[in-house]
Amino acid sequence: MNNYDKKNIQLRQLYNINKDCNPCIFGKIEHNHKVFGEGSPLATLMFIGEAPGADEDRLKRPFVGRSGKLLDKIFHHLGFSRNDVYITNIVKCRPPNNKTPLPEEITPEAKKLLKDEISIIRPHVICTLGAVSTQLFFKHPIKMSQVRGQQIQFEASKIILLPSFHPAYALRNKDAEKDLFNDILEAHRISKIDN
Ligand code: URA
Numbered sequence: 001m002n003n004y005d006k007k008n009i010q011l012r013q014l015y016n017i018n019k020d021c022n023p024c025i026f027g028k029i030e031h032n033h034k035v036f037g038e039g040s041p042l043a044t045l046m047f048i049g050e051a052p053g054a055d056e057d058r059l060k061r062p063f064v065g066r067s068g069k070l071l072d073k074i075f076h077h078l079g080f081s082r083n084d085v086y087i088t089n090i091v092k093c094r095p096p097n098n099k100t101p102l103p104e105e106i107t108p109e110a111k112k113l114l115k116d117e118i119s120i121i122r123p124h125v126i127c128t129l130g131a132v133s134t135q136l137f138f139k140h141p142i143k144m145s146q147v148r149g150q151q152i153q154f155e156a157s158k159i160i161l162l163p164s165f166h167p168a169y170a171l172r173n174k175d176a177e178k179d180l181f182n183d184i185l186e187a188h189r190i191s192k193i194d195n
Helices: 003-018 054-059 066-077 108-121 131-135 174-191
Strands: 045-049 086-089 125-128
Touching: 003 108, 045 108, 045 174, 054 066, 066 174, 086 108, 125 174
Parallel strands: 045 086, 045 125
Antiparallel strands: none
16 A cells, blocks of 8 residues: 555544544534544645634635635645644634634643644644644744744654644734745745655
8 A cells, every 4th residue: 555545544443543532622512513634644744723613614614714725826836735734622612602622621642733734744844833833832822923934843753833823813914924925935945855
């Protein structure tokens, strides 16, 4: 079996195991759907957002609303598509009123599921989108202004973290949109370098 099929099966199994349980507290809200990651199982670049919104909940796919359209536009300008990367969220169910998940709402189960997705994909680069997903990778409190656009190598893994702004913020701020564009350009470039 080739690597694509192997990883694809592992991802399907992972999502299947988690489809009926509540890896985050928002999963207990009745009409919510689980929105798992999507993209290429062989992606060398992975994007991690916060949580699904109303459009994502309805279509059961990550980043398909306005924020996702901005990502698609940037990818298109850079000559690739969402099928070439992997896109997921920390929290797999839509929080009420699209609220930002609080640290205590990101349960150990949600973190474990994300960790398992990362272990299967084994990307070269992870581009976190916004402060919530970026903070997850740090033990101490961070400010986006200090880490955005930086390439951060964690000793324990070969994966490079490149934090950027959340596209929802970039939609309201032209400078942030330029930064997001440049960060994705750089993240994509370094994800193609063999590690
Ligand atoms: N915002 C996120 O963080 N994730 C999505 O999937 C959509 C919007």
